[in-house]
Structures are given as C-alpha cells and as structure tokens.
Amino acid sequence: MSDPxxxxxxxIKVACQNCSLASFCLPLGLKQGDIEKLDQIxxxxxxxxxxxxxxxxxEPFQNIYAVKTGSFKTFIQTEDGxxxxxxxxxxxxxxxxxxxxxxxxxxxxxxxxxxxxxxIPFNQLEVLSTQLPSLQHQIFRLMSNEISKDTNMLMLLGxxxxxxxxxxxxxxxxxxxxxxxxxxxxxxxxMSRHDIASYLGLAVETVSRLFTRMQQDGLLKVDRKFVRxxxxxxxxxxCEKNPHCHGKQLLP
Amino acid sequence: MSDPxxxxxxxIKVACQNCSLASFCLPLGLKQGDIEKLDQIxxxxxxxxxxxxxxxxxEPFQNIYAVKTGSFKTFIQTEDGxxxxxxxxxxxxxxxxxxxxxxxxxxxxxxxxxxxxxxIPFNQLEVLSTQLPSLQHQIFRLMSNEISKDTNMLMLLGxxxxxxxxxxxxxxxxxxxxxxxxxxxxxxxxMSRHDIASYLGLAVETVSRLFTRMQQDGLLKVDRKFVRxxxxxxxxxxCEKNPHCHGKQLLP
DNA sequence: GACCGCACTTGATCCAGGTCAATATTACGT
DNA sequence: ACGTAATATTGACCTGGATCAAGTGCGGTC
Numbered sequence: 001m002s003d004p005x006x007x008x009x010x011x012i013k014v015a016c017q018n019c020s021l022a023s024f025c026l027p028l029g030l031k032q033g034d035i036e037k038l039d040q041i042x043x044x045x046x047x048x049x050x051x052x053x054x055x056x057x058x059e060p061f062q063n064i065y066a067v068k069t070g071s072f073k074t075f076i077q078t079e080d081g082x083x084x085x086x087x088x089x090x091x092x093x094x095x096x097x098x099x100x101x102x103x104x105x106x107x108x109x110x111x112x113x114x115x116x117x118x119x120i121p122f123n124q125l126e127v128l129s130t131q132l133p134s135l136q137h138q139i140f141r142l143m144s145n146e147i148s149k150d151t152n153m154l155m156l157l158g159x160x161x162x163x164x165x166x167x168x169x170x171x172x173x174x175x176x177x178x179x180x181x182x183x184x185x186x187x188x189x190x191m192s193r194h195d196i197a198s199y200l201g202l203a204v205e206t207v208s209r210l211f212t213r214m215q216q217d218g219l220l221k222v223d224r225k226f227v228r229x230x231x232x233x234x235x236x237x238x239c240e241k242n243p244h245c246h247g248k249q250l251l252p
Numbered sequence: 253m254s255d256p257x258x259x260x261x262x263x264i265k266v267a268c269q270n271c272s273l274a275s276f277c278l279p280l281g282l283k284q285g286d287i288e289k290l291d292q293i294x295x296x297x298x299x300x301x302x303x304x305x306x307x308x309x310x311e312p313f314q315n316i317y318a319v320k321t322g323s324f325k326t327f328i329q330t331e332d333g334x335x336x337x338x339x340x341x342x343x344x345x346x347x348x349x350x351x352x353x354x355x356x357x358x359x360x361x362x363x364x365x366x367x368x369x370x371x372i373p374f375n376q377l378e379v380l381s382t383q384l385p386s387l388q389h390q391i392f393r394l395m396s397n398e399i400s401k402d403t404n405m406l407m408l409l410g411x412x413x414x415x416x417x418x419x420x421x422x423x424x425x426x427x428x429x430x431x432x433x434x435x436x437x438x439x440x441x442x443m444s445r446h447d448i449a450s451y452l453g454l455a456v457e458t459v460s461r462l463f464t465r466m467q468q469d470g471l472l473k474v475d476r477k478f479v480r481x482x483x484x485x486x487x488x489x490x491c492e493k494n495p496h497c498h499g500k501q502l503l504p
Numbered sequence: 505g506a507c508c509g510c511a512c513t514t515g516a517t518c519c520a521g522g523t524c525a526a527t528a529t530t531a532c533g534t
Numbered sequence: 535a536c537g538t539a540a541t542a543t544t545g546a547c548c549t550g551g552a553t554c555a556a557g558t559g560c561g562g563t564c
Binding site for chain 4: 029161162201203206209224
Binding site: 193194203204208209211212224230 | 511512513514
C-alpha cells in the first residue's frame with residue numbers, strides 16, 4: 001500500500017492502545033477508556049541513537065521512561081573513569097523509578113542501540129493514578145518488581161561463582177526476550193563485554209574466558225555479539241544449583 | 253502515677269500521631285486528619301521475640317510491616333541450608349514491598365531481637381492511598397528509596413573490597429541509628445557475624461578478621477556485639493574512595 | 505584497500521579472600 | 535554450677551578470578 005522507503009509516522013506515534021508491550025508496561029490491567037487517559041500524558045520521542053543519554057545522574061527528576069524498542073543501560077560513573085552498570089532495560093521496562101525519593105536521578109541511562117522511548121511526566125502520572133486505582137496498582141506492581149529484581153541481583157553477586165553469574169544473566173535475557181516474542185535461544189547482545197562484566201561484578205577478561213569455555217563445553221555458541229544457547233538444560237542447572245528460591249528465578 | 257511493674261498498654265497502642273518515627277515512615281507528609289485515617293487501618297502487634305518470623309518466603313502477601321522497635325533481617329534460604337541475607341531493617345523502615353507483584357512474599361523476615369511492628373493490610377492501604385494523594389506519594393517515595401538502596405548495594409557488592417564493604421556497612425548503620433536519635437558512634441550489632449558476612453557477600457572468617465584488623469588500626473573498638481567507631485574520618489575515606497556518586501552515599 | 509583504533513581474546517602471574525581446621529568464648533538449658 | 539551447643543576468633547593453606555601484558559580481528563575512514 002504505502003511506499004516501503006517512506007518511514008511511517010504512524011509507527012512512531014503508536015498509542016498505548018495498540019502497543020504490543022501493553023501487557024508488560026503501565027497499561028496492564030487498565031480498562032480501554034483508562035488507557036486512553038494514560039495515553040494522553042505519554043510523550044513519544046524520536047529515535048534515540050546508540051550511545052545517546054536519556055538522563056544523567058544528579059539531574060532533576062521529571063519523567064519516567066518506558067522502553068519501546070531497543071535497549072538501554074543504567075549506570076553510575078566511578079571516579080576512576082570506569083562505570084558500574086546497574087541494569088539493562090528491554091522494551092516494556094521502566095527507567096527512572098529510583099529517582100522519586102529525592103527528586104534527582106540516582107544514575108545515568110544511555111541507549112545501547114538505536115531505540116525509542118515513551119516519556120511520562122511523573123507528576124501527571126501521580127495525579128492520574130489517584131483517579132485510576134488500577135493504574136496506581138500497576139505502578140506499585142512495577143516498582144515492587146524493580147525491588148525484587150534488585151534483591152535477586154544481590155543474591156547473584158553475593159554468593160555465586162563467575163560461570164553461574166554469566167549463565168544466569170544469559171538465561172534472564174533469553175526469558176525476557178522470549179516474553180517479548182523474540183527467540184529464546186538466539187539473540188544479539190546489545191551491550192559490550194565491558195558492560196556485562198561490570199553488571200556481573202567481574203573483569204572483562206573473565207567474561208571473555210567464560211564465553212570461550214562455555215562454547216568449548218557445548219553450552220552455547222558465540223560469535224561477537226551474537227549468541228546461540230545450545231544446552232538450556234545445563235545452563236539452567238548452573239543457575240538453579242544454588243539457591244533454594246521456592247521456584248523463584250534469579251534476575252527479572 | 254502507674255505501677256511501674258505493670259506493662260502499659262498505652263505504649264503498645266501508640267498511634268501514628270504520636271509515633272516518634274512518623275518522619276521516616278508512612279505518615280510523612282500527611283495532614284493530621286489523614287494520619288488518623290491511616291492510623292485506623294494499622295494493626296499494632298504484641299512484641300516479637302528474637303528469632304521469631306514475620307512471614308516466610310512463598311506465603312501469600314497480605315500486609316506490609318513497619319518496624320516500630322528492634323530490628324529485623326530479610327533473607328532467602330539456600331538449598332545447602334545456608335541463608336542469603338538481603339537486608340536489615342531498623343525502626344521506621346518498611347518490610348514486604350517486594351511482594352506486591354506476584355502476591356507472594358519473595359523472602360522471609362525474622363526478628364533479630366525483641367521487636368515490635370505495625371502491620372498494614374496492603375489492599376486497605378491501596379484504597380486509602382487513592383483517596384489521599386500525599387499518602388500515595390509517600391508510598392512511591394518509600395518504594396523508590398527501596399530501589400535506590402538496592403542499587404547502592406549492587407555497587408557495593410560489584411566492585412568494592414572486603415574492608416570497604418564492612419566500613420560502608422558500619423557507617424550506614426551509624427547514620428540510620430543517628431537519624432533515629434541513637435548514638436552514631438556506639439551501638440550494638442543486633443545481627444550475627446554470619447548475617448553480616450552473608451549480607452556483604454563475604455565469609456564469616458573474613459568479617460571476623462576485618463573487625464580485629466580495624467581494631468588494631470584504631471578505626472574502631474569492638475567487643476562481641478558492641479561497636480564503638482573511633483575514627484570516622486578514615487572510615488569515611490574507606491567508603492568514599494571509590495565511586496564518584498555525586499554526593500550519594502552507598503547504602504541507605 | 506591500507507591504515508587506524510577500539511573491542512575482544514588469550515596467556516602468564518599474583519593475591520584477596522575463601523575454605524578447612526583447631527580453639528576460644530558465650531549463651532542456655534538442666 | 536555444669537555440660538552442651540552455638541557463635542566467634544585465629545591460623546594455615548589454596549584457588550578463583552583480578553591484574554598485567556600481548557596479541558587478534560573487526561569496523562570505520564579516507
């Protein structure tokens with residue numbers, strides 16, 4: 001119908017009503033009419049290039065962000081010039097929830113690839129959520145999820161070996177991608193080895209060695225950014241062998 | 253006036269209005285009348301003995317808890333019989349916020365000493381907070397605080413040495429106790445060495461050795477559970493030397 | 505297509521902190 | 535007061551993963 005060379009503005013302006021991520025994101029649990037009200041305060045932005053920042057630590061807090069496409073990392077700069085990566089954010093996940101308390105961002109966020117985002121002015125969201133109990137409930141749920149995600153991460157960093165950490169990380173990505181309709185066994189890592197290492201509390205060299213060793217062991221195949229998980233069984237075993245989490249999985 | 257041998261029921265039934273913790277806890281920012289409404293859904297409990305559990309991982313989520321006196325730890329049992337400690341909770345801090353998402357507790361909580369708590373049915377709190385915007389706001393703030401607390405912990409576990417971790421932990425305790433009107437330099441550790449080690453991702457032996465080494469270095473004095481911080485300067489230096497957090501301090 | 509720069513890999517070495525084992529100290533029940 | 539169990543300290547040793555130091559290969563530029 002339309003010329004495929006022309007970028008459709010419709011695609012950028014997808015409303016919450018039609019968004020495929022609605023079932024992970026703020027609209028979950030809302031009635032049709034309520035989604036429309038939410039939709040009116042959401043600002044959809046032009047694409048964000050790889051490496052471009054979303055907000056910087058210390059900046060005043062105005063908006064929370066929902067990833068629409070692509071991926072982001074949140075991080076804190078260390079004084080020696082390094083970065084501590086705090087999290088990776090896939091479509092449907094919210095960024096900025098840690099800033100409510102002191103009205104200032106507690107970390108920085110930047111795009112790992114060309115991405116797009118929905119921007120939601122938090123004070124408007126707060127007002128709206130007093131009017132829509134199910135919206136309030138969903139915000140509570142998402143914040144609660146953020147908290148349990150972090151505590152899982154604590155478990156990971158607190159008492160797991162390097163290979164267990166990497167396996168857990170890969171399976172977490174796999175699961176989140178699968179939820180969003182992508183392949184659970186083949187995907188591209190949008191983040192660098194450095195980012196992965198920092199996130200998992202390891203050295204880059206260790207991550208690199210682990211990838212090659214896991215490949216030798218037939219657990220996976222890795223080529224640059226591209227990963228194919230071959231033996232989910234044994235990868236799972238690496239993750240589950242430790243904590244007795246009553247069916248909980250580590251990492252979101 | 254009253255017989256001192258008789259335990260005053262008044263003391264147990266302190267209402268939010270008179271509670272000294274109101275400035276950390278849910279009532280912060282509420283008008284007098286609104287505090288009274290909050291007060292009506294809060295259930296105050298009999299004292300809880302050391303070692304007694306508050307809730308157990310996997311149990312259905314009904315209430316959130318605010319520590320009134322004493323202290324608690326939250327933790328997850330590992331299958332080898334050990335525990336991973338997720339956090340310590342002082343008066344005015346909330347427990348259970350991670351359970352909202354899947355309506356089940358994601359960790360267990362138990363008292364570290366004889367303690368008392370306020371129990372708040374979460375669904376009633378949710379209803380009330382749609383009516384009281386400032387209550388909703390305070391819940392958002394407290395949850396946000398929980399998130400940034402955890403991300404700070406990630407930084408700590410991700411890239412800090414053992415002595416930096418212990419120093420950070422001690423100063424965090426010190427600051428939180430001072431906020432609550434206790435001494436910043438002298439206090440009792442209600443948790444065991446084991447708990448501290450688990451929380452900081454270290455071995456018990458390491459924690460023990462660190463205490464003695466820090467004592468030799470004149471940083472502090474430790475006798476069993478009792479700690480006196482002697483050289484705040486150098487303890488601070490141990491914490492701040494690493495991350496460039498724009499004035500943020502690690503740990504709550 | 506040749507040069508450059510950066511991300512990644514691989515190898516060699518080292519050490520912080522874990523593990524194992526032997527006391528020491530305290531808390532607690534009888 | 536005593537015995538037992540839990541908790542904490544101390545010492546000796548070992549190892550996982552950090553650090554240091556070369557390579558290697560890919561993507562971008564002119």
